[in-house]
Amino acid sequence: MKKKRLAISLLVGCLLLANLFFLQKLLMPKHVFGTLEGSLVEDYYKVEKNNDVIFIGDCEVYENFSPITLWEEYGITSYIRGSAQQLIWQSYYLLEETLKYEKPEIVVFNVLAMMYNEPQKEAYNRMSLDGMKFSLTKIKSIMASMTEEENLIEYIFPLLRYHSRWNELKSEDFKYIFKKKDMFHNGYYMRADIKPAGNIPKGKKLPNYEFGERAYYYLDKMVELTKKNDIDLVLVKAPSLYPYWYDEWDEQIREYAKAKDLKYINYLELIDEVGIDFNEDTYDGGLHLNVYGAEKLARHFGGYLKEHFNLKDRRQDKELKKQWGKKVDFYYSMKEEQVKELEEFGYLKSIFGDKQNN
Amino acid sequence: MLFTSYSFIIFILYYTIPKGLQWVLLLAASYLFYSLMSIKFLFYILFTTITTYFIGIKIGELHNIHSNYLADHKASLSREEKKSYRAFMKSRLWKWLLVCLLLNFGLLVIAKYTNFTIENINGILELIGSSKRLTFWNIALPMGISFYTFKTMSYIIDVYRGKYPPEKNIFKFALFVSYFPQLIQGPISRFDDLSETLFTEHSFDRKNLNFGLQRIMWGFFKKLVIADRMLVAVNTIIRDPEAYQGIFVFLGMLFYTYQLYADFTGGIDITIGISEVLGIKVRENFERPYFSKSITEFWRRWHITMGTWFKDYLFYPLSVWKPMLNFAKFSRNKFGNNFGKKLPVYLTTLIVWFTTGLWHGANWNFIAWGLTNGIVIIISLECKPFYNWFHNKFKVGGTFGFRLFQIIRTTLLMSAIRLFDLYRDVPMTLRMFGTIFTKPNIHMLFNGSLANLGLSLSDYFILLLGFVVLLIVSLVQRTGSVRGKIAESNMVVGYALNYALIIAILIFGAYGIGYDANQFIYNQF
Numbered sequence: 001m002k003k004k005r006l007a008i009s010l011l012v013g014c015l016l017l018a019n020l021f022f023l024q025k026l027l028m029p030k031h032v033f034g035t036l037e038g039s040l041v042e043d044y045y046k047v048e049k050n051n052d053v054i055f056i057g058d059c060e061v062y063e064n065f066s067p068i069t070l071w072e073e074y075g076i077t078s079y080i081r082g083s084a085q086q087l088i089w090q091s092y093y094l095l096e097e098t099l100k101y102e103k104p105e106i107v108v109f110n111v112l113a114m115m116y117n118e119p120q121k122e123a124y125n126r127m128s129l130d131g132m133k134f135s136l137t138k139i140k141s142i143m144a145s146m147t148e149e150e151n152l153i154e155y156i157f158p159l160l161r162y163h164s165r166w167n168e169l170k171s172e173d174f175k176y177i178f179k180k181k182d183m184f185h186n187g188y189y190m191r192a193d194i195k196p197a198g199n200i201p202k203g204k205k206l207p208n209y210e211f212g213e214r215a216y217y218y219l220d221k222m223v224e225l226t227k228k229n230d231i232d233l234v235l236v237k238a239p240s241l242y243p244y245w246y247d248e249w250d251e252q253i254r255e256y257a258k259a260k261d262l263k264y265i266n267y268l269e270l271i272d273e274v275g276i277d278f279n280e281d282t283y284d285g286g287l288h289l290n291v292y293g294a295e296k297l298a299r300h301f302g303g304y305l306k307e308h309f310n311l312k313d314r315r316q317d318k319e320l321k322k323q324w325g326k327k328v329d330f331y332y333s334m335k336e337e338q339v340k341e342l343e344e345f346g347y348l349k350s351i352f353g354d355k356q357n358n
Numbered sequence: 359m360l361f362t363s364y365s366f367i368i369f370i371l372y373y374t375i376p377k378g379l380q381w382v383l384l385l386a387a388s389y390l391f392y393s394l395m396s397i398k399f400l401f402y403i404l405f406t407t408i409t410t411y412f413i414g415i416k417i418g419e420l421h422n423i424h425s426n427y428l429a430d431h432k433a434s435l436s437r438e439e440k441k442s443y444r445a446f447m448k449s450r451l452w453k454w455l456l457v458c459l460l461l462n463f464g465l466l467v468i469a470k471y472t473n474f475t476i477e478n479i480n481g482i483l484e485l486i487g488s489s490k491r492l493t494f495w496n497i498a499l500p501m502g503i504s505f506y507t508f509k510t511m512s513y514i515i516d517v518y519r520g521k522y523p524p525e526k527n528i529f530k531f532a533l534f535v536s537y538f539p540q541l542i543q544g545p546i547s548r549f550d551d552l553s554e555t556l557f558t559e560h561s562f563d564r565k566n567l568n569f570g571l572q573r574i575m576w577g578f579f580k581k582l583v584i585a586d587r588m589l590v591a592v593n594t595i596i597r598d599p600e601a602y603q604g605i606f607v608f609l610g611m612l613f614y615t616y617q618l619y620a621d622f623t624g625g626i627d628i629t630i631g632i633s634e635v636l637g638i639k640v641r642e643n644f645e646r647p648y649f650s651k652s653i654t655e656f657w658r659r660w661h662i663t664m665g666t667w668f669k670d671y672l673f674y675p676l677s678v679w680k681p682m683l684n685f686a687k688f689s690r691n692k693f694g695n696n697f698g699k700k701l702p703v704y705l706t707t708l709i710v711w712f713t714t715g716l717w718h719g720a721n722w723n724f725i726a727w728g729l730t731n732g733i734v735i736i737i738s739l740e741c742k743p744f745y746n747w748f749h750n751k752f753k754v755g756g757t758f759g760f761r762l763f764q765i766i767r768t769t770l771l772m773s774a775i776r777l778f779d780l781y782r783d784v785p786m787t788l789r790m791f792g793t794i795f796t797k798p799n800i801h802m803l804f805n806g807s808l809a810n811l812g813l814s815l816s817d818y819f820i821l822l823l824g825f826v827v828l829l830i831v832s833l834v835q836r837t838g839s840v841r842g843k844i845a846e847s848n849m850v851v852g853y854a855l856n857y858a859l860i861i862a863i864l865i866f867g868a869y870g871i872g873y874d875a876n877q878f879i880y881n882q883f
Contacts, residue, residue: 008853012853012857016857016860019857019861020861020864023861023864023865027865159864159865160869160870163864163865163866163867164868166866167814167817
């Protein structure tokens with residue numbers, strides 16, 4: 001009798017856990033429409049881990065560099081581990097996690113994140129952290145990122161955070177409960193729409209231009225980690241016109257790179273050389289590049305990498321050719337689809353659904 | 359978060375350490391809890407513990423001296439000598455008791471009522487045209503001070519009365535004062551009740567664990583699914599009294615009744631549940647109060663430990679207090695045997711309710727709330743002959759319809775009196791209550807205004823469902839323990855109910871970011 005009772009209790013316990021797991025999956029935001037950025041981090045676990053180059057950073061990497069162009073033009077395999085407003089400690093821990101899966105030749109870090117020295121917004125934290133697989137690295141990243149209003153337990157069991165979504169569930173919450181549709185191209189978030197840059201105002205004067213101690217601490221850690229793994233770290237500032245990149249900030253990064261013997265490339269100074277036309281190559285008035293701009297930037301950056309590092313052209317590798325062939329096909333089909341949508345609806349229906357709400 | 363977050367660790371340790379150390383663990387856990395919540399107020403609880411303990415010991419010694427002396431000199435003392443000795447000892451005992459009461463109630467008064475007193479003195483100064491003003495003290499209210507002061511003072515009075523001997527072990531006494539599940543909102547346990555179960559050794563008991571966990575979950579259901587959700591609408595109504603008048607005051611009154619019930623009883627369920635898991639029996643504090651047919655019955659069933667405290671330690675002593683007996687004599691002579699007999703009882707009732715109001719908070723709204731309760735009780739006592747006449751004439755007393763009418767009437771009456779607590783401003787409360795009749799605006803119930811109270815349609819649905827669940831549980835409870843019935847029922851039913859409760863709390867609970875700030879309403883008292 002006792003054994004039977006114990007067995008039933010165990011069964012019920014397992015059922016409860018399974019049910020809670022299901023509910024958690026159901027209630028977590030899917031980020032398949034609108035804020036696709038929220039799905040970027042988890043997308044990494046779906047792809048093959050054999051990249052020459054890993055990008056880490058905020059929207060200035062996942063919207064500005066096209067890995068497909070890097071492959072097509074130079075035979076460089078790359079992946080962008082980017083997320084919205086990715087803070088430098090999140091970049092560091094994402095890199096730490098990535099190195100458990102693969103060992104790239106080069107890591108590219110976009111330095112805009114140096115402007116933040118403290119945790120910022122819960123919503124952005126979520127987009128960077130929810131998608132990570134559970135590990136000690138994830139815990140460390142959560143601990144470093146939490147704002148005062150947040151709790152670790154709500155990251156470990158996201159059901160506790162998202163439970164109140166029960167009354168706003170949509171069909172996509174059920175459809176993509178366990179598997180999401182393919183939306184990215186090795187971490188690149190494609191946008192084919194165009195919104196020319198207007199007059200971007202100069203940045204407001206700041207009381208202090210010095211990057212924070214915490215930001216430097218994680219940059220140092222990043223340098224150490226890449227050195228330890230015999231990886232070249234490249235610092236970049238993508239050619240996004242806003243948030244404003246101050247000369248004082250640029251100077252600090254330049255000096256840091258010099259001191260640590262790192263390459264630093266500020267693309268804001270190379271806009272003409274890259275050939276970016278902010279009337280055509282941005283989809284949001286200069287904040288981010290669209291696919292045409294991202295291709296131009298990747299073309300230039302690929303050449304830079306080839307020139308300064310000993311990266312092989314891997315286009316003849318049969319296995320890779322097969323893998324990347326599929327990626328290239330998906331890339332162009334999405335590009336074509338987006339162009340069609342823009343002609344037909346005037347906005348990207350595949351991203352914003354039936355009604356444009358951006 | 360308050361006391362449940364680390365109770366799990368305490369539970370694990372509690373049943374793994376030697377049983378003799380269980381109470382020591384509880385003491386450490388209680389002090390750790392108190393320190394985590396408000397370390398700067400540790401002095402207050404230590405002061406109450408130490409003074410009450412030593413005075414208790416002293417009173418106990420005096421009792422021993424008293425009884426030993428009388429036993430030793432039984433034959434040699436005359437009746438007068440014995441009487442005189444008793445009076446002498448009583449006076450010594452009384453002095454010690456008075457010291458303890460003054461020290462501890464004094465501390466409570468200083469911490470809780472200083473600024474209220476200053477505010478009133480300043481008001482009087484302004485009224486008489488004086489430009490002088492007293493400066494407010496920068497003093498915060500120590501967590502749980504009203505509860506543990508009442509607990510300890512009931513102990514010292516009981517020791518004084520010779521109900522039980524004082525506790526010899528200061529650490530055990532410290533545990534009685536600080537027992538962490540009760541610190542925030544009671545119940546106000548008595549020493550003889552709690553000590554029996556608090557200091558004994560407990561073996562792990564599956565039934566205690568199951569029942570305790572069910573009670574905790576039930577408490578969380580009431581608190582998180584109902585009370586914290588309802589709070590949104592209540593706050594919307596009271597924060598904008600110009601916009602929400604008439605029917606909204608009436609709704610706010612009902613919503614607050616529902617919210618307070620779910621919040622307070624939920625908190626007590628969690629306290630009792632945690633104790634049950636640890637094998638400790640804590641007195642019940644509620645007995646389906648909204649099934650009461652009169653206000654006196656309501657107060658026998660709501661916050662029972664507070665009601666009985668005031669009855670045992672204020673109402674009765676006040677009734678037999680010499681000046682009150684003199685007043686009773688005077689009153690009978692002056693007003694005759696009928697009304698003259700009632701007058702001292704009514705005066706005592708009003709004093710008790712004034713104190714009850716003051717205990718709830720240092721504000722005139724609480725005093726008005728308390729006095730209104732007292733006045734309504736007196737009126738209902740005065741109306742008794744009319745009730746008797748009515749029942750003799752119409753014979754409706756036993757009918758379901760009349761009982762339901764009585765229940766609804768009591769609920770509405772209690773809810774209306776609680777408006778003082780809701781608006782926390784006496785003139786505003788009276789004005790808002792008036793708008794129920796002067797500007798009812800019933801049409802606003804149907805013009806979509808309900809959607810502006812911060813609750814969605816699904817929230818209202820959850821609240822309604824919660825109400826139905828609460829009602830069913832209360833109805834079932836009338837014939838015995840609900841958990842007992844679940845345990846006796848089919849295993850599948852039991853699992854299904856527990857399962858549904860867990861899912862309901864996790865999914866429909868109004869917790870997390872945006873809700874975390876809500877704490878139990880009663881923890882301010």
